Amino acid sequence: MWYAFVAIIRRELLRMLRQRGRLVSALVRPLIWLLIIGTGFEALLSDYGAGDYRRYLVPGLLGMVLLFGSMLASLSLVYDKEAGVMRMLIMAPWPHSLIIVARTVSATVVGVIQALMLLLVLIPMGLVQWPASVPLFLAGLILGGLVCAAMGMLIAVFSRTLDNFAVVMNFVIFPVFFLSGALYPLQDLDSAVRFAALLNPFSYAVDLLKHAMFATAPPLGGADFGVRLDLAVTTGFSILALLVACIRFSSATLRERTARLLGRRT
Amino acid sequence: MTTDDAILRFDGACKRYDGEWAVRPLTLKVSRGEFLGLLGRNGSGKSTSLGMASTLIPPGGGRVLVGGHDVISNPVRVRRLVGMVFQESALDRTLSIEENLRFAGALYGLSRSETDQRVGRLLELFDLTEAKGRRVAALSGGMRRAVDIIRGVLHRPALLLLDEPTTGLDPINRRAVWSYLARLRKEETMAMVLTTHYLEEAEGCDRVVFLRNGEIVGQGTPARLLELLGRHLLEIELDEERERELLERKLDLEEPLVDGDRLLYRLPDETPLEPLRSLLELHVRSWRIRRPDLNDVYLWLNREDLQRAGGGG
Numbered sequence: 001m002w003y004a005f006v007a008i009i010r011r012e013l014l015r016m017l018r019q020r021g022r023l024v025s026a027l028v029r030p031l032i033w034l035l036i037i038g039t040g041f042e043a044l045l046s047d048y049g050a051g052d053y054r055r056y057l058v059p060g061l062l063g064m065v066l067l068f069g070s071m072l073a074s075l076s077l078v079y080d081k082e083a084g085v086m087r088m089l090i091m092a093p094w095p096h097s098l099i100i101v102a103r104t105v106s107a108t109v110v111g112v113i114q115a116l117m118l119l120l121v122l123i124p125m126g127l128v129q130w131p132a133s134v135p136l137f138l139a140g141l142i143l144g145g146l147v148c149a150a151m152g153m154l155i156a157v158f159s160r161t162l163d164n165f166a167v168v169m170n171f172v173i174f175p176v177f178f179l180s181g182a183l184y185p186l187q188d189l190d191s192a193v194r195f196a197a198l199l200n201p202f203s204y205a206v207d208l209l210k211h212a213m214f215a216t217a218p219p220l221g222g223a224d225f226g227v228r229l230d231l232a233v234t235t236g237f238s239i240l241a242l243l244v245a246c247i248r249f250s251s252a253t254l255r256e257r258t259a260r261l262l263g264r265r266t
Numbered sequence: 267m268t269t270d271d272a273i274l275r276f277d278g279a280c281k282r283y284d285g286e287w288a289v290r291p292l293t294l295k296v297s298r299g300e301f302l303g304l305l306g307r308n309g310s311g312k313s314t315s316l317g318m319a320s321t322l323i324p325p326g327g328g329r330v331l332v333g334g335h336d337v338i339s340n341p342v343r344v345r346r347l348v349g350m351v352f353q354e355s356a357l358d359r360t361l362s363i364e365e366n367l368r369f370a371g372a373l374y375g376l377s378r379s380e381t382d383q384r385v386g387r388l389l390e391l392f393d394l395t396e397a398k399g400r401r402v403a404a405l406s407g408g409m410r411r412a413v414d415i416i417r418g419v420l421h422r423p424a425l426l427l428l429d430e431p432t433t434g435l436d437p438i439n440r441r442a443v444w445s446y447l448a449r450l451r452k453e454e455t456m457a458m459v460l461t462t463h464y465l466e467e468a469e470g471c472d473r474v475v476f477l478r479n480g481e482i483v484g485q486g487t488p489a490r491l492l493e494l495l496g497r498h499l500l501e502i503e504l505d506e507e508r509e510r511e512l513l514e515r516k517l518d519l520e521e522p523l524v525d526g527d528r529l530l531y532r533l534p535d536e537t538p539l540e541p542l543r544s545l546l547e548l549h550v551r552s553w554r555i556r557r558p559d560l561n562d563v564y565l566w567l568n569r570e571d572l573q574r575a576g577g578g579g
Contacts (some may be wrong), residue, residue: 004373004374007369011358018360088373089357092374093375094373
């Protein structure tokens with residue numbers, strides 16, 4: 001089973017390296033945000049004595065890379081269904097949940113690699129402080145990637161085609177990003193918006209990165225929640241989403257087996 | 267677990283979709299090492315039967331056993347015994363042949379060295395060694411199908427299921443696929459079950475089973491089934507019904523099989539062909555005497571349906 005697990009991850013990494021456009025856009029997208037939105041807001045906020053907005057953006061932008069990288073990698077499960085590769089996967093002699101777990105792990109790895117690449121670009125720009133806690137920073141990246149991969153997997157197992165890709169972008173990725181505290185602190189938001197942000201598991205992943213990255217003098221108030229809550233929500237959501245995805249992916253078989261046990265013909 | 271020599275057994279296995287029968291209760295046994303052709307038109311239940319044997323389509327009733335293991339209660343064991351080549355390629359087009367096969371080998375739990383050894387041998391058998399670095403997207407349909415077959419047998423399955431492996435290929439590539447299968451049969455001892463609607467292709471099978479509307483309408487060795495039609499068939503096209511009556515009276519022919527504009531007559535083996543040819547030259551616009559193939563057998567087994575469908579003139 002280990003060979004199969006590693007092979008699924010290896011294939012996803014190979015695909016990531018082959019799709020250069022995907023890699024480049026993973027870096028360019030956050031840099032555009034940093035240079036345009038970041039510079040603009042920094043100028044605006046400095047008038048109110050609250051500068052350093054670009055440094056505040058860094059955890060959120062790492063989160064953005066995780067969101068796009070890991071979630072899109074998970075969504076490529078739908079591409080596998082359409083292209084027929086899924087047949088090769090489901091004929092392998094393992095429980096089908098292995099495919100879901102391995103694909104989620106590989107999507108997490110893809111997101112984390114892309115985030116580390118962005119970090120390498122941001123360091124020479126002087127925007128990254130040495131993390132307050134390296135283990136916490138790594139946990140933030142991994143759990144952030146896992147949350148995004150699990151969300152993507154949840155969508156992928158319920159989708160048959162990639163026709164609704166634009167819907168996913170507009171109604172999942174963007175709302176999840178904007179309601180996460182990646183761009184602004186959540187404390188002072190309107191209560192309805194804040195409530196929505198509290199329900200968003202990605203908020204806690206970004207918050208974890210803020211805890212890890214703002215060692216001293218956190219800009220704009222720093223993190224929104226406690227580290228324990230961040231760890232609990234990100235881990236809990238990932239496990240739950242993965243469980244639902246595994247059950248959904250194997251549900252046809254489960255239904256048939258249950259029917260057999262009851263002696264019914266389906 | 268059963269101890270007989272059957273690698274695949276359908277025990278009254280059936281499947282319905284939206285209340286319509288895709289496969290009616292099917293009882294069929296495939297022996298170890300046997301090459302079985304599952305033949306029939308589109309919608310006859312071939313692919314659904316294969317899907318049930320592969321664990322991908324759960325039977326709606328009855329049982330399907332592979333190597334004695336039930337496809338419902340033990341799908342993982344069944345998938346270990348089965349190799350499957352799908353109607354459409356299951357390869358990743360963005361990867362090379364070698365990368366795809368290494369990926370497939372790992373999915374079956376083969377180590378890198380085992381996979382490389384096996385891939386090398388099979389690529390050599392199919393004359394694809396030179397092409398192993400090429401991306402699948404750049405391969406011809408025939409080569410892609412060959413790689414799909416290699417993928418299906420990498421783990422040395424006891425049963426290889428081939429779902430219409432020649433569909434969508436031109437005649438040259440279709441012939442190439444059959445040549446790959448022949449080479450594979452010489453080298454490996456697995457049982458093969460193949461579906462196709464190119465019935466004439468299945469004459470290399472040990473046994474063929476004809477399906478129609480989800481049930482078996484005939485089965486046997488190709489030679490035995492061809493014997494049903496005798497050594498020769500007379501195929502003619504007539505301008506007028508009057509000519510048909512005249513011909514049947516003069517030649518003492520039985521009721522023909524009507525397929526569109528064609529009439530197919532079974533010729534008794536003792537029929538002298540030369541006088542017949544002379545007679546046909548005189549009375550019939552278009553005719554030929556030929557050996558029957560499995561297409562003819564299928565038409566013959568379904569002649570009542572054909573007559574009902576309006577072919578019966």
